Amino acid sequence: MEPAEYQPIDLKLTGVGVTIITIVGVMGNTLSAIVLYQPKMRSSVTLLLLGLTFCDTTFLITLFVLQGLRALVFDYFLGIRFAEKFFGFLTSNFFIVSSFALTGSYYFTMATTLDRYVAVWWPLKARHLCTWSRARYVAAVVVLISITYPTFSNLYIVESPESLENRTRLILSKCGEDFHVPKDEASKFIDASFESDFLSWPYLIIMMLFPFTTLVVFNSLIYVKVRQANKTRKNMTSQENTDISYAVICVMITVLFLSCNSALITMAVLMRFYNCKFQQWKSVLISVDTFLVSVNSSSNFIIYCTMGTRFRRQLKRVLSHWSVFSRCFPIEPGLGGNISMKTTRKTRSSVA
Template sequence: MNDSSCSQSNASSTDGQLLFEFVAYGVLLNLIGIFGIVGNIISMIILSRPQMRSSINYLLIGLARCDTVLIVTSVLLFGLPAIYGYTGMLMAYFYYVYPLVAPIVFPVALIAQTVSVYLTLTVTLERFVAVCHPLQARSLCTYGRARLYVLLILALATVYNLPRFWEVTHVEDFSPITNSTIYTVAPTSLRDNRIYISVYIHWLYFIFLYILPFACLAVLNTAIYRQVRKANQERQRLSRLQKKEIGLATMLLCVVIVFFLCNILALVNNILEAFYCINIDQLVKTSNLLITINSSVNFVIYVIFGEKFKRLFLKMFCSHGRWLGHGGRDSPDGTHDDSLVSNGDGRHYSIRLQRSVTRHASRRQGPRAPSPGPCVYYPKRTHERTHEWDATTSTTVNKL
């Protein structure tokens, strides 16, 4: 009698976990991921326009690229397999494609995660210099330096995550259900090494993907917030350039706040696993969903808080059927002299164009009127033989 009750309870628990996984991954993660990919592509198109050329925008383009990769890997590792687990659909992907791509997609996801974290930190550092030390911004916040930072972060993230390529493999198995050979995901001997798990996966991951970036982001954004608050109190005495810098800093503060909110649960999960050996499956799945949301919503923040980004978005995608700017050339109606950020190479181009347009207009119209003020991603279980692998690694799928 007790054995029967226990079996029914386990079956109900399994069904509940599969349903939660299907809703969180199979439905929400896939839908949010599609929206995020489209939004990131639009962001990259707008931020790469000539009039948007600046150091901060180049960093944001790099962040959008990494977020896109992160979303794609989330869908491949979590979204699509969850559909088969609950509905039985996509069986070919679950048994033949997923086990073969997981050993490559898994470390690529971790590289994109690391790059995304440190690009967010670099964006914050750039804003800290521009807002709190504006005299040094002209020499430190340049387009060339931004390209160097992106390449350096990508190289370091790849080197740091190289061992991940030897953590996961696939094995052959025979399935009586399909009466054919299938493939499953399994850990390698490296992933079973206790010293490797303790030192590299727990401590180094915790320090370099949590403690260091979170502490730096907290300190820098506190300083930026104080400067923004002080500037808002003296707004009447600010120049137009200073107002634009403060507005951009406010927008990026929102980006970082969303970053904190979406990654705090991942931090909690890693603390529970590393120090208390507690693994709560639904919390892990929720944190992975939040990470995908974080990689998908920056476009929305840019549209809400980025005045010029919104103007270009409406002009390129929502103006009388125009698509990708094919409806005509950009007019100098403020789109050239009011970039999302004013430092960098694009500033000089904008000033020259604005002066040229103003000079010709003054010849035609006379006196000029005053211008208005301004995730450790780990493959999920694919077969009964990999349950032990999932039990030891399920909470390390978090992004930060």
């Protein structure tokens, strides 16, 4: 497919689509972070979901700067040459931040899955393992992985000719920041380096095989446990109901994650194992993958509102305190401490 034929598809998916999804997604993720940070939502899974929300928001912003803004304004209206010159500086700086956020999004999703697996399969051990303090250590490890792997994967050995000494010196340089790569050509250099990294075994293992296999296996086990728990829901305690609710949210997040990254997996398999470069459809697949990844990073708020009863309750409370939404979301007189007082009196009278 020629660039002229590809340009309208890039404008619709990457330009208009990613821009709209970024605006809606950042608003939804901001509300999610506010609700998840509430004291009554404090738990290990909410801390991990907070980390996931932060990574998704950062990735959406960088994706809009690198792809959405380019396709919407520069490539279509101002021309590709001007876009390459202007985005040389942005690409060399935002690309590594985007890699940080994408890696963090992958591994925070996996950490949330492991947390819910322990909670539903070993509820007694989960009281000591799935705590806020322990979740902070898990989040720190995920952040460390998210920073370490992209940093080293974006370092390259380049040749530095020294004319005076008549020799060539090898320098370890960051992607797009070497003097051999002008700023107006940094985006081309990163596209070429990304394709080589995309086919490398470390990328396939760390960013695809290991996270995706872990998510499929453990979420399948969580789904089995949720099916068993639904048969005995009447005999479950409130804490068990909460754990099951978060487990369902985790499964839904994983299903969305796997669905939106299916294009990326397909492209990696075709390029690596079948030596298929598909140059004719490469640009279209990249636009589709960019659009789907942005949908994945912006849709968790919908899952929280749909599947999380406690999240909806806390969201209503948060919105009711804002004067703009106070009329739409009034505080019910029976919520809060009044409920606990009434239930306490009832239990005391029943015991007496």
